Amino acid sequence: MMEIKNVSKSYGGKRALDNVSLTLPQGQIVGLFGENGAGKTTLMKCILGFLRFSGEITLDGAAVTRKNISRLSFATSEHSFFPNLTATAHKEFYGLHFPRFSEKRFNGLLEFFDLPKYKALRQFSTGQKNQLEVILSLCQGAEYILMDEPFAGNDVFNREDFYKVLLGILGPTETIFLSTHLIEEVESFIGRAVLIRRGKIVGDVSMLELEESGRRLMDYVKETYHYKADRVSKALSDLTDEE
């Protein structure tokens, strides 16, 4: 179980995370949603130890250190791979460094996305680079797989088919913590939705609970954010007013 307790993070004087507490048990797919600048990437980077923060993040009670960091993986659109290496070279490198690396999963997903095996990654398209990030994060043998807007640049067929593949391959102890703006697309396969706003957790709901209350995830998000439905008409009226 991952426990995030009272985590705060500021960049200079600007507070990006404000006393965030969250528990992520193993075996869940958890969506992390929030407006631009809400703190999603910052939270993931704190979990991974990329950023200093105040508060505590533990895995089964132990702080995240080099001893247990292999329980975590990260797919980021900022990219974490070696641009001059091919997908096959990455497979070899990861295989050497991650004892639980799954070559079967790597090969299967590479084929699913129809990615080139012997082309340097710097020559991949944006969508292809993101696909390889996702593949690597899923093949390392990590139990907590953090994905930050992993489907950017992926076409709709690749996304929708991938959701099905993902659901089919995940083991019972694998947890996905998925930050995305594709709320309506992912609602069919996540088990829980966490909402962050201005660095604070403002919502946390299981999809079962939502379903039982007859609400869609988007309704919950709009309610929680006090979404102002008149902002479009206001903007249009401001922008088209000739006075």
Ligand SMILES: Nc1ncnc2c1ncn2[C@@H]1O[C@H](COP(=O)(O)OP(=O)(O)OP(=O)(O)O)[C@@H](O)[C@H]1O
């Ligand atoms: N390196 C940085 N230096 C200064 N401020 C930063 C830095 N990274 C993020 N911030 C600020 O911290 C806040 C949270 O940013 P973060 O990237 O975590 O948001 P996000 O929810 O991932 O947004 P998005 O959906 O737009 O990717 C924002 O106000 C952002 O401007």
